[in-house]
Amino acid sequence: MATMTLIQAIHSALAEEMERNPAVVLLGEDIGKNGGVFRATEGLWERFGPERVIDTPLAESGIVGMAIGMALYGLRPVAEIQFVDFIYPAFEQIVSELAKFRYRSAGQFPAPVVIRTPSGGGIKGGLYHSQSPEAYFVHTAGLTVVMPSAPADGKGLLTSAMRGPDPVIFLEPKALYRIAKGEVPEGEYAVPLGVARIVREGTDVSLITYGAMVPVADTAAEEADKEGVSVEIIDLRTLWPLDVGAVDRSVQKTGRAIVLHEAPRTCGFGAELSALIQERSFLHLKAPIARVTGFDTPFPYALEKTYIPDARRALEAIRAAVNF
Amino acid sequence: MEPPLLAALREDGSVDPALDPALPNEDLLFLFRKMLLLRALDEKAISLQRSGRIGFFVPSTGQEASEIGSGFALKEGDWVFPSYRDQGAALVRGYPLSSIVGQLFGNASDAIKGHQMPNHWCDRSINLVSVSSPVATQLPQAVGAGYAAKLRGDKIAVIAFFGDGGSSTGDFHAAMNFAGVYGTPTVFFCSNNQYAISLPFAKQTASGSIAEKAAAYGFEGVRVDGNDLLAVCKVTRDALEKARAGGGPTLIEALTYRMGPHSTSDDPTRYRPEEERADWAKRDPVRRFAEYLRRAGVVDGKTAETLAEEAREEVQRAVKECEGAPPVSPESLVEDVYAEMPWHLAEQRKLLSGGEG
Numbered sequence: 001m002a003t004m005t006l007i008q009a010i011h012s013a014l015a016e017e018m019e020r021n022p023a024v025v026l027l028g029e030d031i032g033k034n035g036g037v038f039r040a041t042e043g044l045w046e047r048f049g050p051e052r053v054i055d056t057p058l059a060e061s062g063i064v065g066m067a068i069g070m071a072l073y074g075l076r077p078v079a080e081i082q083f084v085d086f087i088y089p090a091f092e093q094i095v096s097e098l099a100k101f102r103y104r105s106a107g108q109f110p111a112p113v114v115i116r117t118p119s120g121g122g123i124k125g126g127l128y129h130s131q132s133p134e135a136y137f138v139h140t141a142g143l144t145v146v147m148p149s150a151p152a153d154g155k156g157l158l159t160s161a162m163r164g165p166d167p168v169i170f171l172e173p174k175a176l177y178r179i180a181k182g183e184v185p186e187g188e189y190a191v192p193l194g195v196a197r198i199v200r201e202g203t204d205v206s207l208i209t210y211g212a213m214v215p216v217a218d219t220a221a222e223e224a225d226k227e228g229v230s231v232e233i234i235d236l237r238t239l240w241p242l243d244v245g246a247v248d249r250s251v252q253k254t255g256r257a258i259v260l261h262e263a264p265r266t267c268g269f270g271a272e273l274s275a276l277i278q279e280r281s282f283l284h285l286k287a288p289i290a291r292v293t294g295f296d297t298p299f300p301y302a303l304e305k306t307y308i309p310d311a312r313r314a315l316e317a318i319r320a321a322v323n324f
Numbered sequence: 325m326e327p328p329l330l331a332a333l334r335e336d337g338s339v340d341p342a343l344d345p346a347l348p349n350e351d352l353l354f355l356f357r358k359m360l361l362l363r364a365l366d367e368k369a370i371s372l373q374r375s376g377r378i379g380f381f382v383p384s385t386g387q388e389a390s391e392i393g394s395g396f397a398l399k400e401g402d403w404v405f406p407s408y409r410d411q412g413a414a415l416v417r418g419y420p421l422s423s424i425v426g427q428l429f430g431n432a433s434d435a436i437k438g439h440q441m442p443n444h445w446c447d448r449s450i451n452l453v454s455v456s457s458p459v460a461t462q463l464p465q466a467v468g469a470g471y472a473a474k475l476r477g478d479k480i481a482v483i484a485f486f487g488d489g490g491s492s493t494g495d496f497h498a499a500m501n502f503a504g505v506y507g508t509p510t511v512f513f514c515s516n517n518q519y520a521i522s523l524p525f526a527k528q529t530a531s532g533s534i535a536e537k538a539a540a541y542g543f544e545g546v547r548v549d550g551n552d553l554l555a556v557c558k559v560t561r562d563a564l565e566k567a568r569a570g571g572g573p574t575l576i577e578a579l580t581y582r583m584g585p586h587s588t589s590d591d592p593t594r595y596r597p598e599e600e601r602a603d604w605a606k607r608d609p610v611r612r613f614a615e616y617l618r619r620a621g622v623v624d625g626k627t628a629e630t631l632a633e634e635a636r637e638e639v640q641r642a643v644k645e646c647e648g649a650p651p652v653s654p655e656s657l658v659e660d661v662y663a664e665m666p667w668h669l670a671e672q673r674k675l676l677s678g679g680e681g
Binding site for chain 1: 403435436437439440444446447448454456458461463464465466467468469470471472473475476482494495497498499501502505659660661662663664666667668
C-alpha cells in the first residue's frame, strides 16, 4: 500500500496498464509533453513515446471519433477530454456512435473506448469548467458511467474500465484530485465495475451519492451521528449499470433515502435513483425520498459554494427524513 | 483552384493509358456484372418498398462506377468505413448480395437482428464497418483505424466513404485535420453526387471542388470522373497503395450524379429539373462501361442484355431466400446493448414474450 491522491492513483492505473498491455494508447489535448492540464499523464509521453501518448489537435469529436476507430481495430484507447464541459462537440460521436456500435452491429463491432474526463465544480471554474453532465450518459444505452471518489477506486475502477468489453465514461471529480488521499494497493489492482461501496454503515438513513459528494456526505454523517442519527453512505462508484442491489438493501434496512449529487436537480441522476427506490422499496419507506442537488441553473462563478451541496444541506435533509 | 478532372474513358471509346488500370478481361467482366447487380438491386428494392415489403431504401443508381471502381481497388486486409449509400463498394468487396437483402428485411436473415433500418449493414469478417445515419461520423473513426494499423505496423489502408453533404460537417474537418497531422493511411472517398437531399453542390460550398480542400490539410486531393469506372479504380488504387506504403492520406472526389431520389422517402422532382437528370443520364456509368466493353470486344450487346437479366434473377433469388425468414425474436430487442446483459435489461426482457425471460 502507498498513500496517494486521486490524481496519482489515476496516473498509476494508466502507467501500469500501459506497461502491461501494448494495446493501450492515450490521446487528448495537452496530454503528451505537458502531461495533461491536471498532470494525469505526467511522464508517460517520455516513458511510452508520442505514438502511444498522443497529443491531439483541438477537436473533441476528432478525439473520440479517432478513439472509436482505434478500438474497432483492436487497440484499447483511453481518450482524455480536458474538462467534461468540453465534451459536447464529441456528443454525437459518443451518443450516436460509441454507445451504439455493439447494438447496431449485433456484437460484431464492439468499441471499448474509455473516456476520462474531469467533472464537477470546486475549482472556481465557472460555467465551463464545473459541469456535472453524468445524466446525459446514463440516459444513453450502451455506456457504462463510472465516477470514483477514493484514490484506491480511482486506480481499480480505471483498470477495470481499460479491460472491459464496453465503452466507459470515466468521470473524475476534479475537486478531489489532490484533496482525496488514501491507501492504494501497489501493482495490479482492479475494482469491478457495477459494484457500489458502503463508505459507512448506518441504520437510520441511507445517503446515496458519488464522486466529490462522498466527503460531503461523510461530514454530514459525522454531524448527524452527534445528534444520534446513524447514516449509511453508499458511494455508487459505477453510476450505470447501477448496483441496484446495494441501494435496495440499504434503503430497505434504513427506510429513509437521500440522494446527493452536485448536478442540477431536474432529470438529474437522483431523479432516476428516487424512482427506482420508490418502485423497489416503497413499503419500506418511512419518509419521502429526498434529493440534495445543485440548482437548475448554469454552474455559477461567484456563487459556486452556494450552488454545490454542502454538509449543512445534506444534514438538513437527514433531519427532515428522520423527523418526518 | 480545383485539381484537374481525371478521366480514362474517352468519347470515342478509347482509354487514356495514363489512367487505365489495365484490368484483365476477367476483371472487367466481373466489374460489369457487379454494376448490373447494383442497378438491379435498386430497381427491386424500390419496388419492394413501394409495395410495402420493406420499409426504406437508399438507392445508388448513377453512382455505380464510383462504388464498384473504388471498392474493387481494395485489398484483403484493408478496412472500409462506408456510408448508407455504399452497398456497391460493399458488394464488390465481397459482402454477399443475400446479406444486403436480408438486412433490408430486418428479419432472421439479417445478420444484425433487425437492429437497424435498411442500408445500415456491416461485416466484421471483411472489415466492413457498421453504417450509421449521422453523416460523416465515420471519417474520424477511419483516421483512428488507420492510426492503429500504422502503430501496429500493418501495411493496410483504410477507406472512408461519404458524400458532398458530408464535406460540410465538423467531423469532415476534424478527420481531415487529424489525418494530415498524423499521416494516417486513410483514403477519403467523396462521391460528389451533386445533391445532399435537396441542396445542390453550389450551395453546399463556395469552393469549386471538394478535392481542393485537401490542400488546406497538407495532403493531396484528387478529382476524378466518378462515372468512369476505370479512372475511379485507378486513382483509388493509387491512393490506397500510397497509404499502404506510408505515404499518408488522400482525398478523392468522384464527380457523379444521384439519378434517383435520396431515399425512398424523397421526391427529387421538388428540387431539381428533369433536364438536368436527362443530361447526366447521357453519362450513365453502366451504359458507358458497357459501351467500352463492347468496343474492347469483351462483351457484345446481346451478352450485356443476358448479363443484366442474370443480375435481375440473382436479386430475385436473394429476395426469395430472405423474405420468408421468420421475424427476429422479441428478446433480441435487449441484446447487444452491453457485452453482458445488465440487471435492468434483464428486467425489461421480462416485459417481452408474455413475461418469459
